[in-house]
Amino acid sequence: MLDSFLAGLSVVLQPMNLLILTSAVFIGFIGGALPGISGVILVVILLPVTYGMEPTQAFMLLTAIYGSTVFSGLITAILYRAPGTPEAVMTSFDGYPMTQQGEAGKALGIGILSSAVGGLVGTIALIVCTPLLASVALKFSSPEYFALAILGLTVVASLGGRLILGLIGAAMGLFIATIGIDPLTGVSRYTFGNLNLSEGVGLIPVIVGLFAVSEVMKRSLDGEVHQPPTRVKVKIFDMPILRKIGVTLSRSSLLGVIIGILPGIGASTAAMVSYSETVRWSKHPEQFGKGAAEGIAAPESANNAAAMGALVPLFALGIPGSGTTAIILGAFIMHGLQPGPLFMMTSADLIYAVFAGLFIVNFMILAFSKPFIALFTRLLNVPYSVLGPIIIMCCIVGTYSVSNSMFDVWLMLGFGVLGYLLEKIDFPTVSIILGLVLGPIAESELRRTLSMSQGDLSILLSRPISATLLIISVVLLVAAIAVPLRKRARIRATASRS
Amino acid sequence: MLPAYRSAPGHPIHANRSVYPMHTRLTLFSIVVIVAALAALVPTLQLPGSADVSTFIGPQLWPLILLIALLAFSSWLLLDSRKRTHQTCATTDEAPSAASHSLSLAANRHWLMMAMTIAYTVLMQMIGFLLATVIFAVAISWLLGARHWGLIIATAVIAVVLIQGVFVFLLGIPLP
Numbered sequence: 001m002l003d004s005f006l007a008g009l010s011v012v013l014q015p016m017n018l019l020i021l022t023s024a025v026f027i028g029f030i031g032g033a034l035p036g037i038s039g040v041i042l043v044v045i046l047l048p049v050t051y052g053m054e055p056t057q058a059f060m061l062l063t064a065i066y067g068s069t070v071f072s073g074l075i076t077a078i079l080y081r082a083p084g085t086p087e088a089v090m091t092s093f094d095g096y097p098m099t100q101q102g103e104a105g106k107a108l109g110i111g112i113l114s115s116a117v118g119g120l121v122g123t124i125a126l127i128v129c130t131p132l133l134a135s136v137a138l139k140f141s142s143p144e145y146f147a148l149a150i151l152g153l154t155v156v157a158s159l160g161g162r163l164i165l166g167l168i169g170a171a172m173g174l175f176i177a178t179i180g181i182d183p184l185t186g187v188s189r190y191t192f193g194n195l196n197l198s199e200g201v202g203l204i205p206v207i208v209g210l211f212a213v214s215e216v217m218k219r220s221l222d223g224e225v226h227q228p229p230t231r232v233k234v235k236i237f238d239m240p241i242l243r244k245i246g247v248t249l250s251r252s253s254l255l256g257v258i259i260g261i262l263p264g265i266g267a268s269t270a271a272m273v274s275y276s277e278t279v280r281w282s283k284h285p286e287q288f289g290k291g292a293a294e295g296i297a298a299p300e301s302a303n304n305a306a307a308m309g310a311l312v313p314l315f316a317l318g319i320p321g322s323g324t325t326a327i328i329l330g331a332f333i334m335h336g337l338q339p340g341p342l343f344m345m346t347s348a349d350l351i352y353a354v355f356a357g358l359f360i361v362n363f364m365i366l367a368f369s370k371p372f373i374a375l376f377t378r379l380l381n382v383p384y385s386v387l388g389p390i391i392i393m394c395c396i397v398g399t400y401s402v403s404n405s406m407f408d409v410w411l412m413l414g415f416g417v418l419g420y421l422l423e424k425i426d427f428p429t430v431s432i433i434l435g436l437v438l439g440p441i442a443e444s445e446l447r448r449t450l451s452m453s454q455g456d457l458s459i460l461l462s463r464p465i466s467a468t469l470l471i472i473s474v475v476l477l478v479a480a481i482a483v484p485l486r487k488r489a490r491i492r493a494t495a496s497r498s
Numbered sequence: 499m500l501p502a503y504r505s506a507p508g509h510p511i512h513a514n515r516s517v518y519p520m521h522t523r524l525t526l527f528s529i530v531v532i533v534a535a536l537a538a539l540v541p542t543l544q545l546p547g548s549a550d551v552s553t554f555i556g557p558q559l560w561p562l563i564l565l566i567a568l569l570a571f572s573s574w575l576l577l578d579s580r581k582r583t584h585q586t587c588a589t590t591d592e593a594p595s596a597a598s599h600s601l602s603l604a605a606n607r608h609w610l611m612m613a614m615t616i617a618y619t620v621l622m623q624m625i626g627f628l629l630a631t632v633i634f635a636v637a638i639s640w641l642l643g644a645r646h647w648g649l650i651i652a653t654a655v656i657a658v659v660l661i662q663g664v665f666v667f668l669l670g671i672p673l674p
Contacts, residue, residue, distance in 0.1 A: 049664065164578070168531060168571045175538070175564045182557040187546055189557055190538075213615075217608040220642055385644035386653045389635045392615055393657050396622075397665055400674045409619055409674070417612060425523050443560045451554035 005127055008352030012360055017060060021357055024061045025364045028068025029372045042069070043324070044211045045391065047331055048204055048398030055335050056350045060357040062331055063311070066324055067119060067361045070267060070307040071369070074111040074300055075376060079104060087267040087303035090275045094288060094295025101291055105233040106241070110296045112369045113236050114249060118301030119362040121253035122260065122308025126315075127355050129261065130344065133316035137341035142448035143460050147469035149442035152319030154476040155326065156431045163480050166431040173435020174442065176201050183440075184447060196407040203330040204402050205412035206436060208395050210429045213416025216391050218423060219384055234370050245297040248278050256302030260309020260321065267322070270306035271299035308358065315339050315351055320437070323430035330437050334402070521583040528576035535568040611641055627673040631658055 011017060031042045043065055050058035073088030078095035091111060098107035156166030179190045180200030191197040252274035259270040278298035279285045288295045310321030318340030320326035332339050399412045419429050453459035461467045542565060545558040618634040635654035644650050
């Protein structure tokens with residue numbers, strides 16, 4: 001493992017790859033900072049661009065953007081109480097009060113250090129746990145892979161909003177994935193004689209349309225509002241503060257890794273759980289919400305650790321641990337690669353280069369965050385009338401460039417309108433991507449499973465691993481239904497009492 | 499983690515700007531899904547079943563399961579939305595609709611932008627990428643609120659240089 005990691009490190013340290021990583025970190029920083037562009041949208045826009053790159057460089061770029069975006073959400077959370085990403089919501093609870101007290105630089109310093117520590121712990125866990133989990137998964141057969149796909153689909157439970165909408169989205173994605181020639185029989189499904197649909201609906205038109213185009217449509221309704229410029233002096237290494245948050249950093253990073261590895265829970269939950277645990281263990285719980293240093297350290301170390309943890313099931317099992325990793329899985333498929341236990345054996349060079357890249361990214365965050373924050377206030381003032389047209393053009397040209405197909409461009413625009421309309425009902429659009437990505441695996445493995453058992457579905461429950469995975473899926477879904485019901489019942493009981 | 503569908507700093511989300519309440523929108527959505535799923539059943543039932551192909555399970559079973567699931571989920575959503583609509587109607591009066599606002603340019607800017615994007619896609623194939631891009635960048639910048647000609651021209655120049663630079667010169671990808 002160490003040899004492979006060192007080999008990966010030597011790949012990353014090549015000048016061109018270092019340049020790619022540096023660019024990725026800055027792109028990721030911008031993802032959390034510029035109005036109207038989130039990290040996911042940047043990953044989506046860059047997906048077609050990476051198509052022309054070597055797979056190693058492409059995935060170093062995409063995963064580094066993913067890693068640095070989780071960090072950059074804290075900047076606006078601390079300075080403006082407007083979390084740049086959902087993972088940074090808890091950071092604003094104590095970060096913004098510190099800014100109000102004139103300690104924005106100190107708060108940002110704690111956040112940066114905590115993010116880097118959490119990210120490093122998460123990356124080490126990724127390097128250690130992925131091969132272990134993949135070696136277990138090598139024993140998997142069709143029933144286990146089908147159960148894994150179902151477990152991957154339970155991520156819809158963590159996407160926020162109403163579960164029923166997530167289930168509809170996943171079913172829609174699974175159905176869209178059936179369009180094209182059936183790989184097992186060669187029968188055309190839903191192509192209606194259109195040759196462009198023979199190979200199915202491409203991931204790029206769907207992802208770019210649902211995420212980037214719909215976002216530009218939504219943002220085009222907003223006026224040009226700018227934040228007032230803020231000048232801060234960031235101090236990252238402050239020994240008294242480090243002593244104060246040391247225990248919190250260790251506990252929250254470990255918690256984040258564990259929560260991140262579990263499919264369907266995600267970095268936002270990791271941040272919330274670690275924050276509440278820190279309050280529970282603190283000798284001064286009354287200081288939280290008023291500018292406590294541990295209140296920034298806990299969520300920031302946990303969410304960065306969880307973001308790395310979410311990559312473990314992606315690389316080891318081929319199932320996404322979160323919405324963004326579902327898009328990264330789509331990128332692997334687009335490059336003709338299928339993450340999973342065999343992928344660990346056949347593409348170890350690529351995987352360890354990506355791991356080494358993520359390892360380096362955490363140090364880059366430490367090094368580049370200070371100058372970036374200095375530039376940040378200026379970036380906030382880039383008007384959307386400049387960004388909007390550029391994003392749309394990148395979407396069109398990027399989608400076209402994947403297979404030189406104008407049909408894909410029209411498909412992308414159609415999905416853009418669909419994405420915009422779905423946002424009107426707070427629809428978790430990423431559930432469609434989950435279904436689209438996991439659909440081919442789920443269908444082919446179910447059909448192989450039924451062939452193995454001569455049509456007997458009980459095979460799924462008679463094999464211990466597939467049974468366990470299916471039970472976990474059911475538990476996760478039942479929990480997603482039961483928790484809000486219990487909350488509602490409690491609110492009703494409180495209301496009736498008062 | 500879940501992508502950040504959020505308001506950027508200082509930019510309010512307009513999710514509920516529509517004159518229609520959420521329950522009405524959800525009801526409409528569930529009806530559309532039910533109709534689409536029923537329509538998709540027609541070609542699905544024409545696909546070969548297990549008895550018609552050499553494999554143990556035919557290409558019909560999986561999409562059929564998905565369509566039944568879609569029908570079940572959307573019917574559940576429809577019933578739930580109707581129930582909530584009745585509860586809301588019983589407790590509150592609907593606010594008057596903002597009809598005049600919905601007809602203004604600002605309220606329809608996103609649809610105009612989409613129409614311009616479609617026009618750009620068509621124009622690109624007729625007059626070439628470069629000229630179409632310049633026209634599109636100028637038009638969209640203006641639509642999105644830019645009124646300073648320096649900024650509008652800068653947007654067009656940045657767009658052309660960025661796309662030509664990245665896609666053509668750096669990655670060697672042909673443009674539409």
